Amino acid sequence: MKELSHLNKYLFKYKFLLILGIIFLAVSNYFAVWPARVVRYALDYVTESFGLYRAADGSAISSSLFDDFETGILILGGLIIVMALTRGFFLFLVRQTIIVMSRKIEFDLKNEVFDQYQKLPLSFYRKNNTGDLMNRISEDVTRVRMYLGPGIMYGINLLILFPMVIYEMLRVNAELTFYALLPLPVLSVSIYLVNNIINKRSEEIQESLSDLSTHVQEAFSGIRVLKAFVREMDSSRKFNIASEEYKDKSLKLTFVNALFFPLIMALIGLSIILTIYIGGNKVIKGEITYGNIAEFVLYVNMLTWPVTALGWITSIIQRAAASQKRINQFLKEENHIQSTENLDVDIVGKLAFENVSFVYPDSGIKALDQVSFEVSPGESIAIIGTTGSGKSTIANLILRLYDTTQGGVKIDGKPIEAYDISSMRSQMGYVPQDVFLFSDSIENNIAFGGDDITKEQIIQAAKDADLYDNIDDFPEGFQTMLGERGITLSGGQKQRTSIARAIVKNPKLLILDDALSAVDTNTENTILKSLARIMKGRTSVIISHRVSSAKLADKIIVLDDGKIIEQGTNESLLAAGGVYKELYDKQLKQEEEA
Ligand SMILES: Nc1ncnc2c1ncn2[C@@H]1O[C@H](COP(=O)(O)OP(=O)(O)OP(=O)(O)O)[C@@H](O)[C@H]1O
Secondary structure, eight states: OGGGGGGHHHHHHTHHHHHHHHHHHHHHHHHHHHHHHHHHHHHHHHHHHHHHHHHTTTSTHHHHHHHHHHHHHHHHHHHHHHHHHHHHHHHHHHIIIIIHHHHHHHHHHHHHHHHHHHHSOHHHHHHSOHHHHHHIIIIIHHHHHHIIIIIHHHHHHHHHHHHHHHHHHHHHOHHHHHHHHTHHHHHHHHHHHHHHHHHHHHHHHHHHHHHHHHHHHHHHHTHHHHHHTTOHHHHHHHHHHHHHHHHHHHHHHHHHHHHHHHHHHHHHHHHHHHHHHHHHHHHHHTSSOHHHHHHHHHHHHHHHHHHHHHHHHHHHHHHHHHHHHHHHHHHHOOOOOOOSSOBOOOOOOOEEEEEEEEEOTTTOOEEEEEEEEEEOTTOEEEEEESTTSSHHHHHHHHTTSSOOSEEEEEETTEEGGGBOHHHHHHTEEEEOSSOOOOSSBHHHHHGGGOSSOOHHHHHHHHHHTTOHHHHHHSTTGGGOBBGGGSBOOOHHHHHHHHHHHHHTTOOSEEEEESTTTTSOHHHHHHHHHHHHHHTTTSEEEEEESOHHHHTTSSEEEEEETTEEEEEEOHHHHHHHTSHHHHHHHHHHHHHHHO
16 A cells, blocks of 8 residues: 555645535535434424324314415425535535546646656666556556545445434444444445456456457558468457457456446345344334334435445555556666766767677677777768678667666766766757658658757758658658658658758767668669768767778778778778678679669
8 A cells, every 4th residue: 555655646736626615515415414314303393283284184283384384395305305416516525626636637747757758768668568658648547537436435435424423323323333334334345346356257257358359450560461471261250269268258357347237236225125124123112213114224225335436445545556656666676877977068969889799688688899990070880791790779878868887978078977968968969760650741741859959951951861752752852751651761761851850859879770781772872972961070870780881981880790990091992802892892793783
């Protein structure tokens, strides 16, 4: 339960809503309890007046007695209606305060979790899958809200109403109170137990629903592969199996749900039978009046919902505590990538790796081994190597998505750790290997990296990335929507959009991670030449498999298994006749054949 204490700061923030809600609850309960007394009074009044009326039957005063009786009943009936309306009004206010408070906290908590997600390093996203991250911000926060809203509302209601009603009952008769309340604990415990079963089954349904959705989502996104390999029938069969499982689980839940209400009704009925039987005996003995029995039945009815809610609240609180525990786990995660000096300065562009080794924390794979190189401002460096040789890892370290295991990365002669991370990253342009574009217009995708990017800058970036003519051909030009709601770009167009996005901010340091792999060599040359122009006086790191991308760079390093095996210029490496020369000859031949 201590997990829920994280929410106390929010309860404190919205204390006025909570306090007002409690006051409204007390007032509404007052107007709920009072009508029972009026009913008793009315019933007793009816029996007494009826006796009098009968005695005076046929006499002159009989009709005036009847008029008085009628007026009395009307007044009492009116009183009950007024009280019910007043109660309804205050119940409305209770919801407007406590439920509103829970919605506000839900909003704050979602923001808190999302802000925390944004702060956490890449390694965190490697450890936790997307489904898990989504669940905590939606499903878990919703469960916590159930505690903050209905949980707190019905909990406090119970605490206020119970003493009020029991006091009223004891005032009438202690023994009758005892018998009337006897079945209620059984009711509460059974609701708790049944509710747990319902929750467990609902969770199973949720799981099988998520299996089903994953299956459908994969079938849609992988439709090309599915059709090409003629697996439609197989996909339908798997869908049927998952769907069947979902149906079975839903039916099991329906069964428990069907038991739930009869169980409640039976126990409430038992309470009422006991009240009437024992109450009836007491009326015969003259200990209480008819009105008292009616009053009691109303009290028992009043208590049944809170008692039912008790079992329900307990299970809401348990589920909320489990959910908050999961949320807290993420909120407690710390970002170990911190700036040591928060240096917020303009980067000139000198980059150095000094004996850098790096082991991926989650897999234990040593991706870089004693890598050293230096790039002066304005220079370009190409990193070339086979798959898995550690090229992208170098990009990750320059962006400080990870910290080195050994050795250091320096920018303008200062350790990378000294820089303010946001300020440093905002001066870098990065084109990742796996291009990601948002479901938004091309214009917004290009302008993604800044708030004050002008249309002219966007057009220039598109021209430099050799994308402008393509955009011009699209029916809606720069406003063309991409992604699910829009058009699908070709692999090369995607890469060039991603390049335009990186260069539009005029970065001091540009990192292209295999960013030209999907364009032909002519386009590659055009882009590289534009880049050489825009990156004048700035530093570029070009990661590639292809010698054609590397050959224009001022410096080239060749990586193999995390180690630098050759370095130099295009000419010096060709002259040396090593791995680079071999690659050069091979790729030149492939190009000539193509
Ligand atoms: N996030 C990660 N977690 C664990 N291991 C990783 C991670 N990323 C890469 N690796 C491993 O580190 C090694 C180097 O990977 P890296 O991505 O730097 O290679 P690369 O040279 O860029 O390859 P490619 O050209 O195929 O993209 C590989 O063995 C890879 O399996």
